[in-house]
Amino acid sequence: MPTPLELHAAWVYTGDANSGVLKNHTLCVDQRGRIEALLPTQEAPRNPNAQQIELGNHLLMPGLINCHGHAAMTLLRGFADDLALTPWLQNHIWPTEGRWVDGDFVTDGVNIAMAEMIKTGTTTFSDQYFFPDRTAQAASDAGLRCQVNFPIINVPTQWAKTPAEYLSKGLSVRDTFKSSELISVIFGPHSPYSLDEKEIAKIATLANELEMGIQMHVHETRPEVLHAVEMNGERPIATLNRLGMLGPHMQCVHMVWLSKDDIRVIADSGSHVIHCPSSNMKLASGICPVNDLLNAGINLAIGTDGAASNNGLNLFAEVRLAALLAKLSSEDPATLNAEQALHMATLGGAKALGLDHETGSLSYGKWADMIAVNFDAAAMQPLHNPISQVVYAGHGAHVQHSWVAGRCLLNNGKLQTLDEPQIIRTAQAWRAKIAGSKSDTAYPKDTP
Numbered sequence: 001m002p003t004p005l006e007l008h009a010a011w012v013y014t015g016d017a018n019s020g021v022l023k024n025h026t027l028c029v030d031q032r033g034r035i036e037a038l039l040p041t042q043e044a045p046r047n048p049n050a051q052q053i054e055l056g057n058h059l060l061m062p063g064l065i066n067c068h069g070h071a072a073m074t075l076l077r078g079f080a081d082d083l084a085l086t087p088w089l090q091n092h093i094w095p096t097e098g099r100w101v102d103g104d105f106v107t108d109g110v111n112i113a114m115a116e117m118i119k120t121g122t123t124t125f126s127d128q129y130f131f132p133d134r135t136a137q138a139a140s141d142a143g144l145r146c147q148v149n150f151p152i153i154n155v156p157t158q159w160a161k162t163p164a165e166y167l168s169k170g171l172s173v174r175d176t177f178k179s180s181e182l183i184s185v186i187f188g189p190h191s192p193y194s195l196d197e198k199e200i201a202k203i204a205t206l207a208n209e210l211e212m213g214i215q216m217h218v219h220e221t222r223p224e225v226l227h228a229v230e231m232n233g234e235r236p237i238a239t240l241n242r243l244g245m246l247g248p249h250m251q252c253v254h255m256v257w258l259s260k261d262d263i264r265v266i267a268d269s270g271s272h273v274i275h276c277p278s279s280n281m282k283l284a285s286g287i288c289p290v291n292d293l294l295n296a297g298i299n300l301a302i303g304t305d306g307a308a309s310n311n312g313l314n315l316f317a318e319v320r321l322a323a324l325l326a327k328l329s330s331e332d333p334a335t336l337n338a339e340q341a342l343h344m345a346t347l348g349g350a351k352a353l354g355l356d357h358e359t360g361s362l363s364y365g366k367w368a369d370m371i372a373v374n375f376d377a378a379a380m381q382p383l384h385n386p387i388s389q390v391v392y393a394g395h396g397a398h399v400q401h402s403w404v405a406g407r408c409l410l411n412n413g414k415l416q417t418l419d420e421p422q423i424i425r426t427a428q429a430w431r432a433k434i435a436g437s438k439s440d441t442a443y444p445k446d447t448p
């Protein structure tokens with residue numbers, strides 16, 4: 001039976017609207033892993049049956065929510081860089097995936113991804129990749145919360161050959177994990193350009209009937225939008241709207257090339273936007289108009305995308321970059337202030353995933369999904385403003401402890417549910433296998 005926890009921290013940020021930062025508070029977690037109280041430490045009755053955790057000069061805050069990624073692709077980190085999206089996918093990523101991606105590739109890739117994510121403060125991740133049953137199982141085994149959006153794409157892979165097969169296999173993953181408290185399963189149609197209208201309409205109908213969410217790459221590049229207009233006479237968002245895809249269950253990833261009409265349609269529908277600043281910058285896709293989306297009242301979340309286009313999974317880096325990029329692109333330093341940026345990675349992310357009743361803030365009754373950030377380091381001193389410090393000065397390395405549903409996943413920087421040395425050895429073995437098959441001599445076969 002898990003033990004109740006009492007965490008005593010110098011600083012607590014709950015993530016709820018206008019909550020500010022509380023000083024010297026104690027958070028109590030019941031034995032189910034749910035938050036049952038938050039009160040000044042002086043007034044906290046010390047329960048003799050609870051594990052007492054003294055956090056000293058730490059900020060206790062909600063764990064971060066990485067709303068978009070392809071965790072297994074971490075095995076392709078640094079494999080093909082400095083390319084635009086289309087040649088990157090068509091000439092490098094898709095052929096390599098076709099050759100190597102199987103169930104074991106996914107399990108091993110997800111494990112190295114989770115090791116990095118946990119150590120940098122992520123407690124929930126959303127994932128779109130082949131063999132989603134393996135992703136769900138690996139996350140469940142590690143104790144990390146995960147929203148699997150099972151892929152549906154007009155490209156045959158080892159997991160499925162046709163959109164119909166992707167759909168039926170994905171729905172059976174949903175059945176397998178339906179009683180899991182950590183895993184949720186939604187639709188992951190890859191993009192408007194990789195499926196035909198009939199298939200998209202079918203997914204919209206099923207999502208409606210089954211009350212499931214949808215996550216999709218939308219308006220990622222300018223050529224994607226221009227090509228759709230040329231072929232269909234309308235922009236992809238207009239097509240998705242016409243086919244019934246948009247609504248509060250819809251998670252639109254990237255959203256870089258947007259007209260005023262596109263933004264109005266997204267706002268009116270209540271769809272969410274997941275911003276992936278590093279991936280958009282690295283592939284030179286463009287800049288998501290965060291300021292315009294905020295002004296339209298759209299809920300914004302944040303994702304790393306896959307490590308093959310980032311090349312890290314550190315959400316602290318992404319939050320900082322999102323804030324800086326929004327300021328630069330709007331030519332206004334007040335755009336996306338520190339708390340708004342952090343909101344995208346906490347409660348905004350939970351809302352986008354439809355999990356804000358369960359996680360995303362340190363609120364009564366929610367799961368105790370939380371991290372402790374250490375302020376002792378020189379880079380974190382002096383401490384005028386804890387939120388400013390974690391957004392602008394901090395990085396993932398300052399995360400010292402992490403819990404999901406009250407279960408400790410990181411203790412003093414050490415992973416508790418994953419065997420890090422073994423995971424690293426396995427990733428190195430995959431590098432050797434993949435490098436051995438690579439024809440591009442620009443990447444020496446024998447060097448890491």
Ligand SMILES: [Zn+2]
Nearest residue numbers: 069217305306
């Ligand atoms: Zn992606």
